[in-house]
Amino acid sequence: DAGVIQSPRHEVTEMGQEVTLRCKPISGHNSLFWYRQTMMRGLELLIYFNNNVPIDDSGMPEDRFSAKMPNASFSTLKIQPSEPRDSAVYFCASTMTRDNEQFFGPGTRLTVL
Amino acid sequence: GENVEQHPSTLSVQEGDSAVIKCTYSDSASNYFPWYKQELGKRPQLIIDIRSNVGEKKDQRIAVTLNKTAKHFSLHITETQPEDSAVYFCAGRRNAGKSTFGDGTTLTVKP
Numbered sequence: 001d002a003g004v005i006q007s008p009r010h011e012v013t014e015m016g017q018e019v020t021l022r023c024k025p026i027s028g029h030n031s032l033f034w035y036r037q038t039m040m041r042g043l044e045l046l047i048y049f050n051n052n053v054p055i056d057d058s059g060m061p062e063d064r065f066s067a068k069m070p071n072a073s074f075s076t077l078k079i080q081p082s083e084p085r086d087s088a089v090y091f092c093a094s095t096m097t098r099d100n101e102q103f104f105g106p107g108t109r110l111t112v113l
Numbered sequence: 114g115e116n117v118e119q120h121p122s123t124l125s126v127q128e129g130d131s132a133v134i135k136c137t138y139s140d141s142a143s144n145y146f147p148w149y150k151q152e153l154g155k156r157p158q159l160i161i162d163i164r165s166n167v168g169e170k171k172d173q174r175i176a177v178t179l180n181k182t183a184k185h186f187s188l189h190i191t192e193t194q195p196e197d198s199a200v201y202f203c204a205g206r207r208n209a210g211k212s213t214f215g216d217g218t219t220l221t222v223k224p
Contacts, residue, residue, distance in 0.1 A: 033211065033212075042214070042216045043202060091156060103159075
């Protein structure tokens, strides 16, 4: 298995632009998590899905952030419009619920100028 | 919700010494406690985990202990090596729930 796949690996954009981050979880995993990591705030859970349904989005910072999971093999995290303070590494992780272990993707390093 | 506190935030040890990182949690319903290692520029990766029905688990130089009554768990690394240098995160989770992560401990092993 290729593990959790994220794209792009790096994204540099200008303030105000729309950013879309993509994630493909490990096949057979039924929970998917989006995290944001910064030096100041550490590893923050933004939202997680179980069986493609959003369960907890309390970590989504504001309405500029949205996430979807249209099917079991794909999820997106969108920021519109982006701001410099959104600059961070965004990780996607997936888990087969009964096994509990979360497998992280390689992350997307986002820089908003 | 769950609150996980991790100490210390930084830890420096001499190669060959032991390192201990401690975490406390608030939700008595949490039953799964993983530890992740994150090297610079890399993703967090699971190194060991423990479930609430076990008090201790060991894997070579790494061990984790859990005290359910006191709601704390610890990571022990023996015979540390320079390649153990990384940021370590603890987490607590209920079944089918989200994991709450500690703030991380930056471990530096000096050769």
